[in-house]
Amino acid sequence: MFNDIGPLELVTLIVLAVLIFGPEKLPKVIQDVTRTIRKIRDFSESAKQDIRQELGPEFKDFEFEDLNPKTFIRKQMDNDDLGLKEIRNGFDLKKEMAEVTDAVHGRDTDPSPSPAASPAAPGGRVDMTKKPETSAVDDRPPFDMDAT
Numbered sequence: 001m002f003n004d005i006g007p008l009e010l011v012t013l014i015v016l017a018v019l020i021f022g023p024e025k026l027p028k029v030i031q032d033v034t035r036t037i038r039k040i041r042d043f044s045e046s047a048k049q050d051i052r053q054e055l056g057p058e059f060k061d062f063e064f065e066d067l068n069p070k071t072f073i074r075k076q077m078d079n080d081d082l083g084l085k086e087i088r089n090g091f092d093l094k095k096e097m098a099e100v101t102d103a104v105h106g107r108d109t110d111p112s113p114s115p116a117a118s119p120a121a122p123g124g125r126v127d128m129t130k131k132p133e134t135s136a137v138d139d140r141p142p143f144d145m146d147a148t
Helices: 007-055 069-077 084-090 093-105
Strands: none
Touching: none
């Protein structure tokens, strides 16, 4: 509950509590606060039990923590029924990246490429280099007098 409170902050809260309530009333205040927290927890647990009873036996494994989206997704991803682990393990990222790198550099990764499937450069490889466009030096579009 108080995982993000550091030691200096805790000491500061204790000193403030002693200054505000005084050393005589502080134990009584602490008892009242703990009693109130315990009552709130008991109330929330009884409300959860009532909801589970109203939902019926189909939802006996229902946990309210599953309503948190992070918990729900984590629980579903760990479920073996979907086969997600096999799919996740089926990807070989290094192999995929090597194939992409070879394709970009123009190296042949497949020993039997099909030259009819795509336009190929000499040698059966696809030419992915950008060729400069050749145009005449004074090749301007025609001048349109009405457009200006």
